[in-house]
Each structure stands twice: as C-alpha cells, then as structure tokens.
Amino acid sequence: MGIQNDVISRIKSNKELYILILIGALYSLSTALSNTFVNVYLWKQNEALMDLGIYNLAVVILQGLAFLFAGGLAKKVDRIIILRIGVCFLASFYLVVLLFSSNSRLYLVLIGSLLGLGYGFYWLAYNLLTFEITEPETRDSFNGLQGISGSLGGMIGPFFAGYVISSLTGNTGYLIIFGLSLALFVVAVVCSFFLKRRAADGRYQLRDVMEERKQNRDWKRITYANYSQGLREGVFVFIISVFVFVETGSEMALGTFTLISSGISFLAYFLVSRYVKVKHRKISMFIGAILLYMAIAFLVYHVSYIKLLLYACLIALAYPLLFVPYMSLTYDVIGTAREAALYRVEYIVIRELYLNAGRATSILVFMALILLTPEQTGIKILLLGAGAGHVFVYLFMRKVTVRNID
Numbered sequence: 001m002g003i004q005n006d007v008i009s010r011i012k013s014n015k016e017l018y019i020l021i022l023i024g025a026l027y028s029l030s031t032a033l034s035n036t037f038v039n040v041y042l043w044k045q046n047e048a049l050m051d052l053g054i055y056n057l058a059v060v061i062l063q064g065l066a067f068l069f070a071g072g073l074a075k076k077v078d079r080i081i082i083l084r085i086g087v088c089f090l091a092s093f094y095l096v097v098l099l100f101s102s103n104s105r106l107y108l109v110l111i112g113s114l115l116g117l118g119y120g121f122y123w124l125a126y127n128l129l130t131f132e133i134t135e136p137e138t139r140d141s142f143n144g145l146q147g148i149s150g151s152l153g154g155m156i157g158p159f160f161a162g163y164v165i166s167s168l169t170g171n172t173g174y175l176i177i178f179g180l181s182l183a184l185f186v187v188a189v190v191c192s193f194f195l196k197r198r199a200a201d202g203r204y205q206l207r208d209v210m211e212e213r214k215q216n217r218d219w220k221r222i223t224y225a226n227y228s229q230g231l232r233e234g235v236f237v238f239i240i241s242v243f244v245f246v247e248t249g250s251e252m253a254l255g256t257f258t259l260i261s262s263g264i265s266f267l268a269y270f271l272v273s274r275y276v277k278v279k280h281r282k283i284s285m286f287i288g289a290i291l292l293y294m295a296i297a298f299l300v301y302h303v304s305y306i307k308l309l310l311y312a313c314l315i316a317l318a319y320p321l322l323f324v325p326y327m328s329l330t331y332d333v334i335g336t337a338r339e340a341a342l343y344r345v346e347y348i349v350i351r352e353l354y355l356n357a358g359r360a361t362s363i364l365v366f367m368a369l370i371l372l373t374p375e376q377t378g379i380k381i382l383l384l385g386a387g388a389g390h391v392f393v394y395l396f397m398r399k400v401t402v403r404n405i406d
Helices: 002-013 015-046 049-074 079-099 105-133 136-167 172-192 206-214 217-248 251-275 278-298 305-335 340-372 375-386 389-397
Strands: none
Touching: 015 049, 015 079, 015 105, 015 136, 015 172, 015 217, 015 251, 049 079, 049 105, 049 217, 049 340, 079 105, 079 172, 105 305, 105 340, 136 172, 136 251, 136 305, 206 217, 206 340, 217 251, 217 305, 217 340, 217 375, 217 389, 251 305, 278 305, 278 389, 305 340, 305 389, 340 375
C-alpha cells in the first residue's frame, strides 16, 4: 500500500503527466466524436466495403511513412513541434471532410492520407513524451489513467454525436460533429505549449536498432507482438461500426453501442490500473487475449444488435487486461534496451512500423477476400483469422523476461 501511495504521489507531483493525459483525453474525445462515424459516413455514400478498405489502407500506409519521417525529424527538432504537426494534419482531415465531398476513390485516398499523417506524427511524439515523462514505477498507473480518460471520451463522444447526427437531416449532423472535432484539436495544440521543450540531438540510426532484434530477444518479441496486434486492429477498427449501423440503420444505436462499451472499459481500466501488479502482468494478458478471441463468436453467426452489444461488453473487459500490462512491458523493454536513451526514437518508430505492417496486411487480405469470395464468407474468414492477433500478442509477450517480472 505504501509503494502504491508513493507511485500516486509521484504522478500527482509531475504536472507534465497531467498535461499529457489532458492532451490524450482531448485527442480521444475528438476521435471518439468523429472516427466512430467516419467509416459509416463513407459507407453510406456507396455502401461499398471495398471503398472502406481503400480509405483505411491509405490511413495505415501513410501512418507508417509518417512515423519514418517524423522519427528522423525528432532527432532535429523538439518532439512538441512534432506533436503539433500531427494535430494540424488531423485538423486538416476534418477541414477537408467539412469543405469537400466526393464519391471518388482518389478522395478516399486523400482524406485517408491526411488522417494517417496526423496519426503518425501525433503518436510518435506522444509515445516519446510518455517514455520520457513516465518512469517504470508510474507507467502502469499512467497507462491506466490514459485508458480511463480515453474511455470517458468514448462514452461521451459517440453517444452525443449519435444523438446530433440522428436529430438532423442529411449530413448536417455529421458536419457539426466534424467541426467540433476540429475545435478540440485546436485546444490540444494550445495545451502542448505548457509542456517543457526537449532538446533534440543525435543521428537517426534506424538500421542499427532493427539489427538489435538479432541480439535482444525481448525486443524481437515486442516487434512480433506489435505485428500481431495490427493484424486484428486493421479491419476490426472499422468493420464493427459498419456492422452496428447495418443491423440498426441508426447512428444513435451506434452511439449507444459505444457508450456501453466505453462505460465498461472505463471501469475495467480503473480496476486493472489499481489492482494488476507487475507480477500479475502476464496472467492478465493471457486472460485478456483469450476473452478477446472468444468475443468473435458473437460476430460470425447470425449477427444481431444484441450479439454486437455482448461483443462490445466482452472486449471492453478484455482490452484493459491485455493492453495496460502489454504497453508497460513494451516501454520497459525499450527502456532497458541497448542505448535506449540515445535510440528511443528509433525503437518507437520500428515498433509502429511493425504495428502498421500488421494493419496493412489485415486490410489487404480483407480487400482480396471481398474480391474473391462471397462478401459474408470472406468477412467471417477474416474475423476468425485476424481475430487471433491478440492471442499471438500474448504468446510472444509471455516470454519477455525484462526486469525480472516473471
């Protein structure tokens, strides 16, 4: 109890942790308001799953490229600037969606690219700041608080957005929600001015850190785990919201779905961050991974809104069990790796490259299955296959031995 109180007091004494959590919360609320509905908004234009594949593939490819470029930039400029560049790209995405509309696939590539660039710059800077501002003793609590703030945004944003969109005719509600997201990103930029500037130096040694996988087995396992994580996230991140809308025909139902999921997730993140200790990390990840795969049973046979709600409840419980210890272990491995302080940018870039490679693989397989098989059959095959990604995350992470945590 004394150790836990000490950790909490150290978090409270570090104002930058609170600012970083606030920026993350603004990001979560903004994306929760809009991103839940962007894929539905695009799907309603032509009701073509292939279009969603093109849009989301553009997102993950440009996100990976943005990480590569932003990593080199982080060696030359303050990462706060990189964070602001990311937020500006994200704001540009909503600006383009607000001002222009088109059914063309070139338009899908354009807006997907803007979003991917925003994600890449934002998450590189945010991950770097998390690594630099937190310590091993405070990371579980920080990740838990970050999860709680994200869950709060996930509760408030989609429900409010669903109500607004359902209450107004045409695309008026969508435009209002996209405008609110734009405003929240502007506030996030303002908050970034309260973070201390950090000097940037050193050469961009991406190849050296990639080669480190041959020497450091824990680092190699982290990269494989991230690729496996991406396999599930690539398609699941957009297909579930489309399922809910197709079953109900209502944005309000989608908002309610997300409200319930995020409410349970909020409680689960709180409990995991409070009670899952370092020695419990691996059993927590095991339980989370199994539950996440079991949840797919609700998606592959006679899908209904009730089954989708049951799926949402189960994954809301499972995600914190897996991700809080998983992310803490990841930062611990990077923190204890060779030349960690000098190469932390490279470690984070390579981690994200593997994650986005997994996402791109998943989306490409999705697009191929849509072309080559009956739509419903292809989706079921993909859900069962890519859905096992988190099980593989656990299988790789269970062998990590950093800092004698077993």
